[in-house]
Amino acid sequence: AAKRKLNGPQLYDPIMDSSSAQTLSLLTELRRAIERNELRLYLQPKVPLQGKPGLAVEALVRWQHPQRGLVPPMDFIPFAEQTGFVRQLTLWMFEESARLLADPRTQGMGLRISVNLSTRDLLDPELCERLQAMLVRHGVLPQGFCLEITESAIMDDPQRAEAMLNRLSQHGFKLSIDDFGTGYSSLGYLKRLPVDELKIDKSFVMGMEHDHDDEMIVRSTIDLAHNLGLTVVAEGVENAAILERLRALSCDEAQGYHVSRPVPVDAFLSWHAQRAWA
Ligand code: C2E
Ligand code: CA
Ligand code: CA
Numbered sequence: 001a002a003k004r005k006l007n008g009p010q011l012y013d014p015i016m017d018s019s020s021a022q023t024l025s026l027l028t029e030l031r032r033a034i035e036r037n038e039l040r041l042y043l044q045p046k047v048p049l050q051g052k053p054g055l056a057v058e059a060l061v062r063w064q065h066p067q068r069g070l071v072p073p074m075d076f077i078p079f080a081e082q083t084g085f086v087r088q089l090t091l092w093m094f095e096e097s098a099r100l101l102a103d104p105r106t107q108g109m110g111l112r113i114s115v116n117l118s119t120r121d122l123l124d125p126e127l128c129e130r131l132q133a134m135l136v137r138h139g140v141l142p143q144g145f146c147l148e149i150t151e152s153a154i155m156d157d158p159q160r161a162e163a164m165l166n167r168l169s170q171h172g173f174k175l176s177i178d179d180f181g182t183g184y185s186s187l188g189y190l191k192r193l194p195v196d197e198l199k200i201d202k203s204f205v206m207g208m209e210h211d212h213d214d215e216m217i218v219r220s221t222i223d224l225a226h227n228l229g230l231t232v233v234a235e236g237v238e239n240a241a242i243l244e245r246l247r248a249l250s251c252d253e254a255q256g257y258h259v260s261r262p263v264p265v266d267a268f269l270s271w272h273a274q275r276a277w278a
């Protein structure tokens with residue numbers, strides 16, 4: 001499990017409470033969160049650096065909890081993964097994203113939406129059919145979506161992941177490897193997977209200004225991606241200097257606080273309207 005902050009109140013500790021009554025109550029609360037409409041779709045733009053048209057956004061979940069306020073994903077995603085609830089969460093996020101792609105306010109933007117998949121989703125035999133059904137329901141095409149899968153989720157069970165990625169790709173979904181560089185995948189494996197995009201983990205991007213090794217990793221990843229015919233995205237772009245450096249290194253897209261923080265749909269639409277004016 002990921003390291004957790006020691007300061008400040010924690011929502012729950014999924015490790016310590018894994019068999020307690022608190023686990024059950026969190027699971028109940030999460031299920032209710034969907035029924036009571038407490039989950040929120042936040043969007044963070046991924047802007048093109050090389051003048052290509054169109055705009056991509058990553059869909060990131062938040063939980064608007066009646067007592068605790070806006071809960072960040074790291075406080076409940078690990079728990080949702082452990083309990084399998086994350087599969088429902090993925091479907092909720094995908095459906096909201098499909099709704100957005102069908103929304104008249106996003107027409108003409110050339111919008112593509114990235115949705116995160118978890119390890120659990122890769123094991124769900126019905127995932128493809130479920131996503132497909134939502135596309136039909138909202139009248140949108142799979143090409144409008146990119147599914148982000150972390151390198152470590154793939155390496156959890158590479159053969160199974162490969163089979164699932166092949167199916168998703170055959171259905172027309174674009175695929176991205178998230179947190180690239182942190183999951184020890186073999187390059188030979190990468191070559192076989194039907195992926196379209198690599199996302200360089202933010203730890204390298206945030207470090208590249210001051211750490212020569214981080215800069216080398218970013219440069220090598222951009223070259224590797226391009227040599228394999230893949231698009232490459234840098235996440236965690238926090239200032240203009242890094243953005244310009246990435247542009248000079250031929251990185252395709254940038255995502256980070258410097259461009260925009262993750263924001264609710266309406267705020268994203270205003271951001272986009274202002275950007276179009278500029
Ligand atoms: P991720 O998929 O790697 O998402 C990127 C995270 O980096 C987001 O955190 C985003 O807010 C943050 N970020 C973006 N730009 C910057 C920056 O310039 N600097 C810094 N320091 N951080 C930046 P967030 O939204 O808190 O999400 C954290 C993680 O929770 C995500 O990491 C993803 O693993 C998971 N997650 C979020 N939403 C979902 C979801 O709908 N489904 C699943 N399965 N996981 C999700
Ligand atoms: Ca992601
Ligand atoms: Ca990431």
Ligand code: CA
Binds near residue numbers: 179
């Ligand atoms: Ca991450």
